[in-house]
Structure formats: structure tokens, C-alpha cells
Amino acid sequence: MTIRVLLVDDHATMRAGFRMILEASGIEVAGEAGTGREAVSRAAELQPDVVCMDVQMPDMDGIEATRRIVEAGTAAQVVIVTTFDRDDYLFSALDAGASGFLLKNAGPEELVNAVRVVAAGDALLAPEVTRRVIERHTPAPTTGVEHESDQDGDAGLTERERDVLRLLAQAMSNAEIARALFIGEATVKTHVSNVLLKLGARDRVAAVVYAHRHGLT
Incomplete structure (x- = not known):
């Protein structure tokens, strides 16, 4: 089955780049959102398999948007994709129900792998943050x-x-x-x-x- 993804980022160029990478690997981008509130609405509307979620966005951050998507009971798995390698983002994202945490400096193959891993019901952490989760x-x-x-x-x-x-x-x-x-x-x-x-x-x-x-x- 084709994996359907919702891309959430307030930068259109970033969404375009992610779309190109995912679609080149046979993953369908079902939709996009530029704010946290829009992400919650689009997730309910589109019922994607995976949501690639930025953190810092207008009107609602990605952590709160993740929490609302998870609490809504949709089947979507959320992967946080952020520029900021911060503990507060990492642990708040996991507490909110995110299934993955990836940094934007990851290579294209890592993004594709993250989407496939969480779509299969597994969890994924960027190698850079795994040790911190263990220590915590x-x-x-x-x-x-x-x-x-x-x-x-x-x-x-x-x-x-x-x-x-x-x-x-x-x-x-x-x-x-x-x-x-x-x-x-x-x-x-x-x-x-x-x-x-x-x-x-x-x-x-x-x-x-x-x-x-x-x-x-």
C-alpha cells in the first residue's frame, strides 16, 4: 500500500523539498499545512498515514498540534522534523505522542526511512538524540x-x-x-x-x- 503523508512546515520551500524527496521514493504527499491549527484540521480531513511535523510555527506549535492529532484518535503517526536539536522539543514531542524525532539536517534517505518506519507502526529517533533519551x-x-x-x-x-x-x-x-x-x-x-x-x-x-x-x- 502507498504511504500517504501530510507535510507540516511554515516554510513553503521546505515543504516543496520534502515533497520532492518523498514522491521520488514512491510515497504520496496527500496534503500540506503551514500552521499547527491547519495541521490538526488537515490531519482530520485527509487521514494520512504519517504527519511530518515542524515545531516552530504560527498560531500553534508542532508539539501541541501533535498532541491534538494523537488525542483525536486518528491513525496518523507523527514524525517531528525540526532544525532545533533541543531536549525540551525532543521530550515534549515524545510525551505528546510523536512516533519519531528527526533533524532537518538528515539526508533524504533518512527522511524516507523515518516515514516508512513510523508508517509500519514502529518508532524512530535520530541517532543524535538516542543517547539523551537513554540517559533520561x-x-x-x-x-x-x-x-x-x-x-x-x-x-x-x-x-x-x-x-x-x-x-x-x-x-x-x-x-x-x-x-x-x-x-x-x-x-x-x-x-x-x-x-x-x-x-x-x-x-x-x-x-x-x-x-x-x-x-x-
Whole structure:
């Protein structure tokens, strides 16, 4: 199925550049918005698979727009795409329900990959910010992981589940993990679910934190 994207940025030239990159990769740009309020309205109207969201915009910033889109219950996954590598933007975006965080200095292939990853229901963080997310989650119990007392750090994971967790920690999507391990994507989803259950992890980000803290990367 073709991925449908809503581009949100108050600079028309930036939207044009993103459109060119995405459409060249077979991704459909379903619409554009230049403000936060327009983004919320367009997301409800167009029901895109992914919203590429800027942060600093007129009338409503991208963080609040993300929160409203997520709370509206649409199927759209939001990727924050910003120039500003700031902790307050990063953590506020994740708290608002964003599925990804990417800097605008990323290459075209990184933008395309981010859209595909979150459209598949996975999460993605720019490499530059992954370490900061890990550090923020280091003090218990904010990691969302209940098995901090495990001496070997495996939480009862099978060898295959450990392999999946290592690849999760490399920000791979389910499809990429399937290709790397030569298994089906449905099997990967089962392994990911088992990993989250055994770790007591709320989400994939918490699982990645666990992997880094226990040397599984």
C-alpha cells in the first residue's frame, strides 16, 4: 500500500523539498499545512498515514498540534522534523505522542526511512538524540522496565529475542529486522511483543533503553 503523508512546515520551500524527496521514493504527499491549527484540521480531513511535523510555527506549535492529532484518535503517526536539536522539543514531542524525532539536517534517505518506519507502526529517533533519551530514562523507575534486578540482564529472553532486541536498539523497523534475521515480519512482531512483555517495557523506546543499559547492543 502507498504511504500517504501530510507535510507540516511554515516554510513553503521546505515543504516543496520534502515533497520532492518523498514522491521520488514512491510515497504520496496527500496534503500540506503551514500552521499547527491547519495541521490538526488537515490531519482530520485527509487521514494520512504519517504527519511530518515542524515545531516552530504560527498560531500553534508542532508539539501541541501533535498532541491534538494523537488525542483525536486518528491513525496518523507523527514524525517531528525540526532544525532545533533541543531536549525540551525532543521530550515534549515524545510525551505528546510523536512516533519519531528527526533533524532537518538528515539526508533524504533518512527522511524516507523515518516515514516508512513510523508508517509500519514502529518508532524512530535520530541517532543524535538516542543517547539523551537513554540517559533520561536511566534512573529507575522511569525506564518503564520492571526487571532491573536481573543480574545477567536478559530477563529470560531467548537467544532469538535477544537478537531482535539488539536490532531494535539500532532503530531498525520490523521489516528491516525480518530481512536481517531471515524471518517473516509477522514472526518479528511476535518476538517484539514477547520482548516487551518479558522486559515489562511500555514501548519500544523503553526496550531500547534496557538494551543499552544491559550491554545488549
